[in-house]
Amino acid sequence: xxxxxxxxxxxxxxxxxxxxxxxxxxxxxxxxxxxxxxxxxxxxxxxxxxxxxxxxxxxxxxxxxxxxxxxxxxxxxxxxxxxxxxxxxxxxxxxxxxxxxxxxxxxxxxxxxxxxxxxxxxxxxxxxxxxxxxxxxxxxxxxxxxxxxxxxxxxxxxxxxxxxxxxxxxxxxxxxxxxxxxxxxxxxxxxxxxxxxxxxxxxxxxxxxxxxxxxxxxxxxxxxxxxxxxxxxxxxxxxxxxxxxxxxxxxxxxxxxxxxxxxxxxxxxxxxxxxxxxxxxxxxxxxxxxxxxxxxxxxxxxxxxxxxxxxxxxxxxxxxxxxxxxxxxxxxxxxxxxxxxxxxxxxxxxxxxxxxxxxxxxxxxxxxxxxxxxxxxxxxxxxxxxxxxxxxxxxxxxxxxxxxxxxxxxxxxxxxxxxxxxxxxxxxxxxxxxxxxxxxxxxxxxxxxxxxx
Numbered sequence: 001x002x003x004x005x006x007x008x009x010x011x012x013x014x015x016x017x018x019x020x021x022x023x024x025x026x027x028x029x030x031x032x033x034x035x036x037x038x039x040x041x042x043x044x045x046x047x048x049x050x051x052x053x054x055x056x057x058x059x060x061x062x063x064x065x066x067x068x069x070x071x072x073x074x075x076x077x078x079x080x081x082x083x084x085x086x087x088x089x090x091x092x093x094x095x096x097x098x099x100x101x102x103x104x105x106x107x108x109x110x111x112x113x114x115x116x117x118x119x120x121x122x123x124x125x126x127x128x129x130x131x132x133x134x135x136x137x138x139x140x141x142x143x144x145x146x147x148x149x150x151x152x153x154x155x156x157x158x159x160x161x162x163x164x165x166x167x168x169x170x171x172x173x174x175x176x177x178x179x180x181x182x183x184x185x186x187x188x189x190x191x192x193x194x195x196x197x198x199x200x201x202x203x204x205x206x207x208x209x210x211x212x213x214x215x216x217x218x219x220x221x222x223x224x225x226x227x228x229x230x231x232x233x234x235x236x237x238x239x240x241x242x243x244x245x246x247x248x249x250x251x252x253x254x255x256x257x258x259x260x261x262x263x264x265x266x267x268x269x270x271x272x273x274x275x276x277x278x279x280x281x282x283x284x285x286x287x288x289x290x291x292x293x294x295x296x297x298x299x300x301x302x303x304x305x306x307x308x309x310x311x312x313x314x315x316x317x318x319x320x321x322x323x324x325x326x327x328x329x330x331x332x333x334x335x336x337x338x339x340x341x342x343x344x345x346x347x348x349x350x351x352x353x354x355x356x357x358x359x360x361x362x363x364x365x366x367x368x369x370x371x372x373x374x375x376x377x378x379x380x381x382x383x384x385x386x387x388x389x390x391x392x393x394x395x396x397x398x399x400x401x402x403x404x405x406x407x408x409x410x411x412x413x414x415x416x417x418x419x420x421x422x423x424x425x426x427x428x429x430x431x432x433x434x435x436x437x438x439x440x441x442x443x444x445x446x447x448x449x450x451x452x453x
Contacts, residue, residue, distance in 0.1 A: 006368025009378065010360070011065060013367050015041065017108060017386050018068040021393070024107025025070040025100055026057075032096040035073040035087035043067055066360075072100075094412055101404045108390035109333055115383035116329035123319025124376045126166035127224035130191060130314055132262030138220020139206075143199045145188070147259045148225050152196075153187040156180075161187065165318045167224050176339045178203045178215065179352065191225075191314075226261035226311035237308025242279070242292040244309065249282040261311035268294055269305050277307075329383075336387045344395070359441030362448060398430025 018041055026039050040046075042062030051058040072089040073080060080088050089097065129151040134140035151170050153161045156177040164170045177184045184201040206215055228250040233240050250258055253267035254277055271277050276291035294305035320328060346352035363385060370381040396406040403426070407418045418426070 003368075005371055006364045009367035009371040010364035013363065013382055013385055014065055016382065017111070017389050018042075018065075020107050020111045020386070021104045021389065022068045022070050024103035024105075028103035029070065029072055029089070029100045032092060032100060033087060034089045034092060034096075034100065035084060036070055037073060038069075038071040040071070041065065041068045043069075094408055098405060098408045101401050101408070102394075105390040105393040105401055108386045108393070109337070112333045112336075112383040112386040112390065113326070113329045115379045115386065116332045117326045119376050119380045119383070120320040120325030120328050121322065122376050123317050124166075124374075125315050125317050126168050127313045128316045129164045129167045129170040130225040132222030132225045132260045134222055135217060135220035139202055139218060140220040140222075143186070143201045145186075145199060145201075145221075148191050149188040150191055150193070151186050151188050152193075155185040156182040158185070161185075166316065169318075171221075174201070174203065174219070174221070176335065178206055178219065179343050179356070180339065180346070181206065181351075222260075222262040224313040226313040228258050228261055228264055229311065230309050231312035232310035234308035234310075237306075238292050238294050239307040239309045242290040242307075244279070244281065244290065244292070244307075245283070247283070250279060251282055251287075252278075252280040254278055261313070264311075268307055271305055273305075332383075333387055336384065337391050340388060340391045354440050355444050355447075357437065357441040357444055359438065359445040361442070361445035397433055398426040399434055400430070403430055 022039060022041070026036055029036050036057045038058045038060060040060045040062055042060075042065040044062050044064040046060045046062050048061040049058055050060075073084060073087050074089045075085070076090050085091055089100065092100075131140075131145060131147070131149050131151065133147040134145050151164050153163050154170070154173050154177075155161045156173070162173065164173070174184060176182075181204045183204045186199045186201055187196065188199060189196045201219075203219065206218060230239070230244060230246050230248045230250070233244055233246055250264055252258060253264055254271060256263070256267055258264050258267065268277065271294055273296065276293050278289060279292050280287065280289045282288075292307050294307050296305055343352055343356060347354055347356065367378070367381055367385075370378040393400050394402040394405075396402045398406075407423075411417045
């Protein structure tokens with residue numbers, strides 16, 4: 001069932017983003033008076049077609065749904081009758097050709113703004129950015145972050161302060177800063193919003209070029225702060241069998257005093273397999289101790305110890321008004337686009353790992369997870385992938401829209417188009433670069449699924 005949800009979410013994601021991208025090309029081409037012969041979602045054998053009249057655009061769905069295209073009337077690809085020369089793409093003015101080519105990526109970026117805005121308007125219930133205990137020796141602990149601190153705003157490399165709306169928002173902003181090796185100032189308060197102070201999180205000192213588990217441990221941010229009070233005890237689970245009940249306040253695990261739920265989870269996972277775990281707790285003012293035998297789940301080939309309990313963290317509805325939601329969505333698209341370009345640049349010069357590239361398997365996995373969490377989470381993921389598709393297609397690489405815009409820039413400056421010989425070699429080079437990027441992304445996907453990254 002999980003696989004089917006991931007597959008369906010992946011196909012819907014691809015279908016929507018490809019359709020919007022190609023519709024951008026199609027619509028601007030029609031506005032410019034270009035005759036569009038075919039609008040296709042997918043490649044290869046046509047499985048469905050619609051063409052109301054013989055001279056209209058043919059709309060098709062093809063068997064391989066990994067892309068799409070808009071085929072326009074073009075004198076370079078065949079004979080064009082004198083009556084239709086005014087509708088040929090290659091015979092249109094330079095500014096119109098450039099507009100048609102740029103419309104696809106810009107449509108993806110515009111869709112991302114709309115999707116982010118919808119998420120901001122509808123709102124999502126998320127844990128607030130009140131932090132659990134940082135990992136010992138981590139950058140977060142060195143910065144002075146304490147259990148229960150509430151992060152209210154951040155500033156990367158002394159840029160303007162940005163409010164933190166939730167724990168997920170904080171993680172997203174810190175992930176961007178970590179990938180770009182930026183120092184981050186954090187404004188934090190206590191759980192009541194008082195005792196405001198500033199901390200410096202030295203993400204510029206991360207000794208890694210990718211945001212993997214090792215980097216996250218080095219940063220050391222815990223999850224959302226939660227009181228060490230049991231909110232739910234799963235019937236038949238290890239905690240239930242040991243006699244723990246909802247409402248019990250955990251005081252220590254394996255002799256280690258705990259201040260929040262994250263420390264309990266950490267102690268449980270660190271417990272040796274098959275060894276009972278002493279747990280001290282308070283119930284209605286009375287001190288008790290029991291031995292809990294954790295069960296072990298298999299995740300990525302590793303045994304993860306669990307006692308099947310849940311703790312309640314503070315959650316808030318993150319919702320913005322029409323203007324604020326749209327403004328934030330525009331900022332999200334801009335920030336994500338800039339971060340993507342800068343990260344690609346760092347990968348080119350070896351300052352960031354190529355393992356940061358992700359391919360279809362990772363997208364399918366993340367899309368499935370987002371779909372299971374709910375519509376707003378899926379729309380947010382769809383927006384992120386739409387930004388990535390728009391930015392990727394604007395890169396100045398032959399075979400991409402950005403490569404065509406690069407040709408048009410040359411034509412605009414010199415007054416003549418790129419020669420056929422140069423076009424041939426540039427197309428080959430661009431195809432090779434794209435093939436290498438796709439191969440690296442796919443190998444990264446496989447390595448992640450095998451637990452090798």
